[in-house]
Amino acid sequence: MPRKIQILPESVAQAIAAGEVIERPASVVKELMENALDAGASKIAVELKAGGLQLIRVLDDGEGIDPEDVPVALQRYATSKIQRSEDLFAIHTLGFRGEALPSIAAVSQMTIKTRVPRSMSGTQLLCEGGKIRSTTEVGCPVGTEVEVKNLFYNIPVKRKFVKSIQTELRHSLNHFLRLSLAHPSVSFKFVHEGRILYEYLKTDSPRVRVEAILGREIYGHLQPIEFEEGETHLRGFASLPSFSKGNGDGIYLYVNRRFIKDRIIYKAILEAYRHVIPGGKFPVVILFVTLPPSAIDVNVHPTKAEVKFKDPDRIFRMVQGALSSALASPGSLKKREDVGDGMGQPPSLKEFPSLGSTKPYPIPLPLVGGDGEAVTVVREAWTPEWEVERKTPFRILGQVQATYILCEGAEGLILIDQHAAHERLLYEKYKKDHEIGSIPAEKLLIPIPMELSTEESFVLMSYLEEVESMGFEIDAIGERMVAIRTIPKLTEPFDPKGMVREFLEELSFVKREGKGREAIHRMLVSLACHSAIRANFVLRKEEMEGLVGALHSFHHSLTCPHGRPVFFVISPEELARQFKRKG
Ligand code: ADP
Ligand code: MG
Numbered sequence: 001m002p003r004k005i006q007i008l009p010e011s012v013a014q015a016i017a018a019g020e021v022i023e024r025p026a027s028v029v030k031e032l033m034e035n036a037l038d039a040g041a042s043k044i045a046v047e048l049k050a051g052g053l054q055l056i057r058v059l060d061d062g063e064g065i066d067p068e069d070v071p072v073a074l075q076r077y078a079t080s081k082i083q084r085s086e087d088l089f090a091i092h093t094l095g096f097r098g099e100a101l102p103s104i105a106a107v108s109q110m111t112i113k114t115r116v117p118r119s120m121s122g123t124q125l126l127c128e129g130g131k132i133r134s135t136t137e138v139g140c141p142v143g144t145e146v147e148v149k150n151l152f153y154n155i156p157v158k159r160k161f162v163k164s165i166q167t168e169l170r171h172s173l174n175h176f177l178r179l180s181l182a183h184p185s186v187s188f189k190f191v192h193e194g195r196i197l198y199e200y201l202k203t204d205s206p207r208v209r210v211e212a213i214l215g216r217e218i219y220g221h222l223q224p225i226e227f228e229e230g231e232t233h234l235r236g237f238a239s240l241p242s243f244s245k246g247n248g249d250g251i252y253l254y255v256n257r258r259f260i261k262d263r264i265i266y267k268a269i270l271e272a273y274r275h276v277i278p279g280g281k282f283p284v285v286i287l288f289v290t291l292p293p294s295a296i297d298v299n300v301h302p303t304k305a306e307v308k309f310k311d312p313d314r315i316f317r318m319v320q321g322a323l324s325s326a327l328a329s330p331g332s333l334k335k336r337e338d339v340g341d342g343m344g345q346p347p348s349l350k351e352f353p354s355l356g357s358t359k360p361y362p363i364p365l366p367l368v369g370g371d372g373e374a375v376t377v378v379r380e381a382w383t384p385e386w387e388v389e390r391k392t393p394f395r396i397l398g399q400v401q402a403t404y405i406l407c408e409g410a411e412g413l414i415l416i417d418q419h420a421a422h423e424r425l426l427y428e429k430y431k432k433d434h435e436i437g438s439i440p441a442e443k444l445l446i447p448i449p450m451e452l453s454t455e456e457s458f459v460l461m462s463y464l465e466e467v468e469s470m471g472f473e474i475d476a477i478g479e480r481m482v483a484i485r486t487i488p489k490l491t492e493p494f495d496p497k498g499m500v501r502e503f504l505e506e507l508s509f510v511k512r513e514g515k516g517r518e519a520i521h522r523m524l525v526s527l528a529c530h531s532a533i534r535a536n537f538v539l540r541k542e543e544m545e546g547l548v549g550a551l552h553s554f555h556h557s558l559t560c561p562h563g564r565p566v567f568f569v570i571s572p573e574e575l576a577r578q579f580k581r582k583g
Contacts, residue, residue, distance in 0.1 A: 003066075003072065004069055007075055007077055024052075024168060025162070026052070026174065029048070031101075033175065038081065039063045041062035042186055044058065045060075046172070048190075052169070055149050056148040061141070064115045064144055067137075070123045079096060091293050091298050094304075105127045106129065111127070113147075114144040115141065116142065121137050166511075170458065173198075177455070180209065182259065182288065184205065187199075197458075215452055217450070221243035222284065224236070231295075233288075236288050238323055241277055244283060245281065246502060248266070251269060251283070254287065256298075264316050268323070296309055391410065393552060394408070394414060394552060404417055405539070421560070421566045425547075426528040426531055427560075434469060434470070441472070442486065447483040448484040449481060450483070450497050451480055452480045455508065456504045457479075460504060466507070490527065490530060503522075521561075525562065528561060529562075
């Protein structure tokens with residue numbers, strides 16, 4: 001019988017997009033999980049210690065590796081998945097390069113234990129720094145277990161680039177979630193330091209998996225999408241206009257069940273949502289594109305994170321079209337029931353009662369007036385030079401467009417953006433309150449239950465103390481259920497769940513960018529933004545006086561915490577020039 005795993009001929013090996021496959025523990029998790037999926041596993045367990053730096057173990061019940069093939073699998077370009085270069089254009093598996101196992105083996109201490117169904121015993125192979133130490137016969141269940149210890153132990157330079165345990169764990173979890181989302185018919189488990197963090201049981205309905213990963217609440221804002229044109233199918237879920245996020249993390253793209261990043265599809269999605277959700281906000285979209293393997297090239301990126309479409313314009317048009325028509329029908333929710341998820345039972349709304357209130361989820365207030373300005377701008381803190389001494393107080397002339405306060409002062413005619421101004425003042429107040437640990441808070445009579453997505457609960461776990469320092473008190477009441485018991489006392493009514501969600505988005509961003517120190521600043525900005533008076537809000541005379549009075553000692557270059565101006569000054573000279581007056 002010919003060997004199942006073959007070394008690719010030189011010519012094919014050369015056609016492979018070479019590159020560093022193993023950048024961090026998460027790359028190992030991804031590659032080993034992909035191998036397990038390619039082996040047809042129905043159960044996959046991932047276990048990590050110290051964020052994967054100490055140990056990564058991936059266990060599957062797939063087809064296993066033949067005893068004589070085990071050492072072969074560790075050679076470069078040894079794969080059972082393709083044989084000829086033509087096969088590169090007909091790829092049905094996640095792996096195909098025969099690079100992962102040897103790359104991992106080279107930088108760790110690796111043990112493979114594997115058994116094929118027709119064999120009574122299995123094989124155990126020990127390998128250190130790429131060198132095979134032993135191959136023995138062992139008793140083990142059908143399937144494969146790969147254990148990777150002390151990653152990069154022999155490459156100190158690489159170890160230096162590895163970040164904190166939490167960061168590395170997060171990267172691994174991302175891969176775990178992405179793969180779990182696309183393979184509902186497989187059971188997955190993720191264990192860190194002996195604790196089960198996530199477990200998803202296999203199901204024939206993709207929506208059950210989506211709900212399990214994103215949480216019931218977000219799931220409640222999704223509608224199924226289904227579209228077909230020729231041999232290309234689009235399936236998945238897209239958020240209704242009632243929901244949006246502050247970042248693009250909720251967009252999951254898959255091509256032939258491979259998670260990818262793709263600018264064209266991403267653009268098509270944002271285009272479809274352009275006038276549907278506020279500027280600067282993002283939808284949640286889980287999109288599975290299925291097309292013949294010959295219509296894409298998957299061999300373009302070292303970690304297989306991108307693909308190249310033969311006809312990208314067509315993909316753009318299809319994605320935008322499918323989403324736009326789903327969003328355009330005002331009875332989107334009804335459509336949800338009509339269409340079903342195209343992949344299983346039609347979801348019933350009754351089946352997923354929303355927890356807490358039955359009111360529609362309020363659209364989170366854009367941090368800035370919907371003008372798409374990035375929320376990530378961080379201006380320098382309040383500097384003393386912004387304080388000025390004015391002899392004459394501002395004289396309030398009135399409110400313009402229910403948004404600006406028009407005044408006269410020594411500098412000339414002054415327009416004040418009421419939201420930006422109030423936001424800045426509140427930000428400073430909350431910052432001071434926070435420093436002395438006394439953000440005013442109130443205990444709720446009835447706690448608000450909130451279901452978090454896997455990602456959100458992970459971020460909350462890492463930042464609970466910081467979130468609580470904002471005046472919240474949050475208790476875990478289930479695997480991903482929390483109860484909000486105390487909320488900050490803000491001047492304006494607000495949606496506590498929406499705010500916690502916004503915090504978590506901000507925190508997820510600062511964490512990813514390694515800007516942990518900004519966490520508090522970002523949350524204070526959110527608090528201020530939510531309690532500040534809005535634009536398009538008619539103010540009473542006393543309210544204007546209060547606000548303008550508080551601004552009296554500040555220079556006109558003052559900005560809101562997002563960096564937008566508070567004042568707009570038209571000097572007497574400017575007025576004279578406009579009216580063509582001399583001198
Ligand atoms: P690739 O996945 O690109 O083929 P890898 O280096 O990841 O390359 O794996 C090499 C070969 O080892 C695979 O082609 C497959 O035959 C075998 N293999 C690896 N992991 C498993 C597994 N978990 N179960 C069964 N076979 C496996
Ligand atoms: Mg592989």
